[in-house]
Amino acid sequence: MRAVAALLAVIWLVPLAWALDTALKPESETTRIPVSWLVSGMSLDAFGRAFADGSLMAWLGNSLLVGVAVTVLTVAVTSLAAYGLSRTRFRGRNMVMALLVAGIVIPPQVLIVPLFAEIVGLGLADTYWALILPQVVLPAMVYVLKKFFDGVPRELEEAAVVDGAGRLRVYWSLMLPLARPALAAVAIFTFVTTWNNFLWPFVAVSDPRLMTFPVGLATVQSSYGVRYAQVLAAALLGGLPLVALFLAFQRQLVTAIKG
């Protein structure tokens, strides 16, 4: 059993190891036949060139900006909505709940064409807003947080309300701190999804200066030509931050996916 596990793990790691190996080779060695893992002159040069190229840093910067903006907006908007739905009974609440379920079923892929027409109509084409705003709508996250708030005993809140704290105060200084693990899960899940999202950012901007990392990397794939070491170095530099993030936040991510 242990041998099978190790074998499967090795098979799963080989593509990544081979990409790293190629990125460490001099360009002239990358297409040599027969293939060999170790060649003379292996170095970090390709990584240096990928950094120096400038566009990689710009894409990563855009991905970070868009990822953080979408995450902050999502956590703020979904936690407010989840609190409202969990703790109050207002007119139209059932309709909002129905909208949530409907929103979970609508695949973003079917919206790209009309959404793009709308973004052009709003004058937002080729702006950061076009990348950020349409990615914020995450009904599933409201659902996850509402379930969490439902599980918080009401007595805690009633004590605070008796003390004269307003609803917004209760939300901000009592519920949000309590919900920290759930919020972290939502934040990490949102960030990973946004960072890796391809189709919408690919459609939404055509200005190369606004491209996120997945889109930029896909568009240069052909224009880098035969510089395989450099393009694989760029791919690894952009791909590995999330793997590092995962190692740091494993548990929250699992909670988010299960929710």
Added chain:
Amino acid sequence: MNRSGFWFVVPFLVLYAAFLIAPMVIGLGASVTDEGITGHASFVGAANYAELFQDPAVWSSLGHTLVFTVVSTPAIVLVGLAMALLANRATPERWLYRLAFFAPYLLPVSVVVLIWSWLYQPGFGLINDLLTRLGLGEVGWLSTDGMAMTSIIITTVWWTAGFGFLLYLAALQEIPRQLYEASALDGATPFQQLRRITLPLLSRTHQLVIVLQVLASLKVFDQIYLLSGQGGVPGVRSIVQYIYESGFTRFRIGYASAISYVFFALIAAVALLHFRLTAPKASKGAER
């Protein structure tokens, strides 16, 4: 009292209306017009819908999408389950399994496609090099439509099996250890424990993983579009890709919207079927 609750929901509703309801309405409106690149649109009734049912490209891209879904889903689910069973034992190298199995899922699609098109290269590609060394011939992984679909599915299994792995792993860790200890005392073999304890207790997770996987597979676009060279190869084109091409390379906004709506109906039907199938079971569970 508690009317104030409505205001908590307002920011969400504004975004929801602007970027979910509005495009749904715009798309429905566009789907009954001949809207194109000029922005000018005249009403054409159900013509787009009539056309799409006669369009061989709709049927072929739907076919590719279904083939992709039907072949990749069982593979991804089984590999994910196997990974979870293998990694769930208390060994010192457990962290390594988690990293190896889940790391690919965290990579953006363009990184995945770059790595795999590198592996699939003729001649100096790692896979063909191995085949040559073993005395087997080279395979043109991306050169024919049939092989390209196979290669796309292999890549997808590598990329996304980690998702099911994580869900299964979490479910496995919730199974009480006593069940295994007690059954071991009764002389159960590990294989019997797997068949009689582990797999039955994972049934809810099976359902969840399969449904999420089917829904995700039906929406496939990224890896097919990128691995087939971004040119829209008709032989592997998925339905979402056909929507993309109709809207953004042929600029037929109206027609693309009509296909989107029919596709949405298909997805909604699968989701409803899932709710229908699981709802009675869930209530039975609650009674116990």
